[in-house]
Amino acid sequence: MKLTEEQQRILDGKEGETRAMILKTLVMFGDIFGAKRLVPVTHNQGHLVTSFGIGLLKPLYRIMERLIADGIKVKGSFTVDPRPVDEENVKYSLLDKLVLKKIMYSQQAGYEEQLKAVGLKDDNAFSCASYLDEVGNKPKLGDVLSWAESSAVVFANSVLGARCNRNSGMLDLFGSIMGLVPEFGLLTDEGRKATYVIKVNTTKIPEAQILGSAIGMKVVEEVPYVIGLDKFLGDELNETVIGYLKDFGAATASNGAVGLYHIEGLTPEAKAQGKSLIAKDAKEYIIDDAELARVYESYPNMWKKPDAAPALCFVGCPHLTFTQLKDWTIKVSEGLKAEKRKKVAVDTVFCAGPDVVEKFKKDESYKALKAAGIRLTSICPLMYTNNPLSHRKAIATNSNKLRTYSLARYYKDAKMLNIITGKEEK
């Protein structure tokens, strides 16, 4: 990799050993992927994946201590993934609390202090959907980012047209400190070309979570160009479409390793460049109703008792948008009315970022959420399910990401609603 004089000076230790080591990490990492240079991060807000003080990551806390001792901070600020535990709004047994707080996430309080010291945006900055307007970490078209969190990276690349690789924890922070990232992969025009053409030939709008899963499993880490979805979604990135693409993208990134997708007629680069984004010799994958059904039926039921009734429902992985939160509340409310119920039939948790929750609490539908007995939190459901004690619970979710990384069982939105409102019991 070719470095500028200034970068070489830092690498030589002229700004201290710690900054030299941070830059060396970025350079060595870039070299592995054939990067020729480091390029400036143009969006001054990072997003970190490591939000949880899990006991085992001791080197992380040691490096954070060293950064703080040396007065090193990120250039702007950063948001971070959700907190792991919320005792106020989520139900835990005494044993759960013991395992989560004393064993799993024993370093949480200290780690949050470290995050603040190196540039955490604010106390509300804990959300995987940090790019939503309410949270405000929203890059512009063409911005270069130093982010991790696969669902945020795929959204920023695809829906906002920003440029970011699928980074690991720690590298996200180092890029934000130096304001530099190695240029390769999704940072280059070549790396953003689609090597897969996806033809959506379904009779109705596909479930976002299953479509994303199908594409992720097929293309793995390649870039898909999706044809035929604009017919259902239109050509505008409105609130409903943003919610759809957030969930779709998270499924492509977790069921596969997609970092960027293009939707013909809808996402910014596809709108501007059209089919010229498709690389020569791109492969093709046709998705029809039968293919979606095949993918859906392929999901294993990992519950300890496969025929158990759901004991806990999670909606909001990734975190819900304001519109999704409102829509789900109204749907549950109306469903309960139809079932002549006052409260949800199964313990139900909706997850959204703290800023979205604050806004929602001022909305009239918040009363309906409270009346229905739905829990509203800003935790990460994945971190809830990391607790081995949760493995005994029959957890239902409409998130394909949560399904992939836990023992939770995936249900389509309509079925999920029926479970929550008790319609399934009849």
Add this chain to the structure above:
Amino acid sequence: MKTFKGRAIAPGSFTGEAVVSRQGVNTLATFQKSALKNASEVIVSDQNNPDIFGLNITGKILCLPQTIGSTTGGMVIQTICAMKINPKAFLFSEHIDSLAASGIVLAKVWENSDVIAIDQLGAEFLDAVKTGDKLQISEDGTITILG
């Protein structure tokens, strides 16, 4: 004796025993239990990987296509290297993935680890090597299966 030539990302010479995962190694699931317990060796805790589940891989040569799973993966590799309970070498048949690459770089720069990493050894390498084989790793990324 079969030899394979890869790219030495973190070079080193070593002769030792192979542990082979034909599927992607989920870093967090593999190492989590041993790291949480502060164990003196890694017994693979990933139940979804029958190739290596339950095996002791500390000081061994882990042969794999790539790593998969959570983006904490890099930091987990760094952690086990800091604890000195890491496999002595990671031999990737494919191009190293970004999470494993981060882990190896973090371990080299921040933990002064002597972990070895070679990638792009090819699918034939993974077809040829078996758990328990004796392997010789050379500085230039050449792997010899001694049998």
